[in-house]
Amino acid sequence: MAKTKAGKEDTDSYTMKGTKKIVKPGDYVLMRPVNPKRLPYVARVEKLEADSKKNVKVKVRWYYRPEESLRGRRTFHGAKELFLSDHYDWQSAYTIGGKCTVHSFKNYMKLKNVGTEDYFCRFEYKAATGGFTPDRVAVYCKCEMPYNPDDFMVKCEGCRDWYHPSCMEMTIEDAKNMEQFICSVCASNDDA
Ligand SMILES: [Zn+2]
Numbered sequence: 001m002a003k004t005k006a007g008k009e010d011t012d013s014y015t016m017k018g019t020k021k022i023v024k025p026g027d028y029v030l031m032r033p034v035n036p037k038r039l040p041y042v043a044r045v046e047k048l049e050a051d052s053k054k055n056v057k058v059k060v061r062w063y064y065r066p067e068e069s070l071r072g073r074r075t076f077h078g079a080k081e082l083f084l085s086d087h088y089d090w091q092s093a094y095t096i097g098g099k100c101t102v103h104s105f106k107n108y109m110k111l112k113n114v115g116t117e118d119y120f121c122r123f124e125y126k127a128a129t130g131g132f133t134p135d136r137v138a139v140y141c142k143c144e145m146p147y148n149p150d151d152f153m154v155k156c157e158g159c160r161d162w163y164h165p166s167c168m169e170m171t172i173e174d175a176k177n178m179e180q181f182i183c184s185v186c187a188s189n190d191d192a
């Protein structure tokens, strides 16, 4: 193991207290909040370091929940959405309360079952400015919103765009029962 500073060593992994779960750099972890009533913080492990007394410290890169961003949660943000921030910290490895998975948006959409420990990330977030990368994503529907994986949408057989039933003055049930859906724009073009 390479010595970094006097008395500090890079370690390859950390075994969570009372468990057999092993945490390594690159893993996604849930960090215990000071207030146990709060949701755990989500982070990516960048580095692990042990001091001469074998106390392990972990360098984390924080994920922000939409509520923690400057602009707050918006309608297109998914319930399991996180932003990869540029905010790093050293924490005691003891704060690690569990492991989780932060999927890419594409992989998250392919999940058959979304578990409690599944999250997704499609934006990087600059904590100081509140800026997002990418700053533009594809938008859908009459409301021109980015896709929220928690919202049911129907595909128009005409223009092939996706629509929220509510934006088309339908219920989700109506939309699900339709054999094929034609949006209001395509429908009025057909009439012409
Ligand atoms: Zn809409």
Ligand SMILES: [Zn+2]
Pocket: 156, 157, 158, 159, 160, 161, 182, 183, 184, 185, 186, 187
């Ligand atoms: Zn259409």
